[in-house]
Amino acid sequence: MSLLKIESISKSFGGVKAVNNVSFDLPRGQLLALLGPNGAGKSTCFNMLNGQLKPDTGSIKLEDIELVGMHPRQIWSEGVGRTFQISATFGSLTVLENMQMVLLSKYKKLFSWWKPAAGYYKQQALDLLEQVGMADQANRACNELAYGDVKRVELAMALAHEPKLLLMDEPTAGMAPKERNLLVALVKKMVIERNLSVLFTEHSMDVVFEHADRMIVFARGELIADGGAEEIRSDSKVRKVYFGSGKSFEVA
Template structure:
């Protein structure tokens, strides 16, 4: 059985169906890209999986457990981590303190501290930072880091709840090409090492074709295509949605940031 099973998911805002009977599965140890142009329904589907939006109908199962109706915090405790399009860290705190705070929250230590917070879970936080190649910057303030390094810290924070499923909302937004590839190569490594499942939205097609194991494409709330890179690259509906002219994706999977592929 797949780790994540989304079945007949529907969500309407007024008379607009942002998600229209969307179904897909995500096995363990796989990176699944959720693609589509503006208004396709990507963010809506993403936020329903995370519990931020409640669907009108459908089912979202994590390891066979229904998530619909659960609060985001409870979904997080079941092993669903998340990163955001704009990295969310405490800029006034050090790198290691940011990760320690996430670990303390997961272990329910924030409400009854009896010793300095800096003494909690330091070894565990350093181990997570080592996994994202940030241990050497543990004592630096997050406020002085390069943006690519902030994204790595955010990834370490997202791993604090020992996730089975990681949701990444445009993980490479605002990053230079070399930073994008480094972050996604790191994510791919974590997928293999932790048998982690990743669902991510992304507008940079070079990243998608280089690292996604599988892709699903939405348009006007409906799932129009799914498959591997070759299938998606040559799918007529996908070509029409992204380009409007039938032009296919190039074999090298270029960056389509300026081609209307933003989320």
């Protein structure tokens, strides 16, 4: 049974169909890449999945729960996490404090003058940081970290809520090739260990073909291909979208 099932979703802005009658599913424990050139409809699709946009038509189900019409906070509470292309940590707070803030939100805990926030969930926060290789930097401010390490912290923050589904929008944007592969390899490890489902957008084809279990490709708002690495490499529609011809799909 699929964890996420998308059926015939569409979204238009004026006369432009940003997403047009798209359907796909995502099983548990799969790393699914959403590919396509700029303007293909990837971000619009993402924003419908987590409630920032409402589809004009169609259904988005997490297990048996219909997500269409829910606010982002409600969708988050059902087990859908998200990371963003632009880093979303509190730069002046330490890595550990960022984690504690997320856990305070998860448990709906209000701190008081008698017990400040620093006293809550410290060990749980450290355990999550250990999973992403950041426990040794727990007391550093986030604005002192290398960019790749900030992305690791963001991953730990997303995992703190114990999501069933994680949406990752351009998780490796701005990162060097080695950092890109290390981060997505870490995500793949989480997919396996937690039986987590991950949908991510990505422009770095080396990362996608190295780590994704499956790929779907958008073009002009429509889903044009769905399959594994070899199927996508050989798909004539995909080659035409990326190269404008039948040129073979190579990864640098």
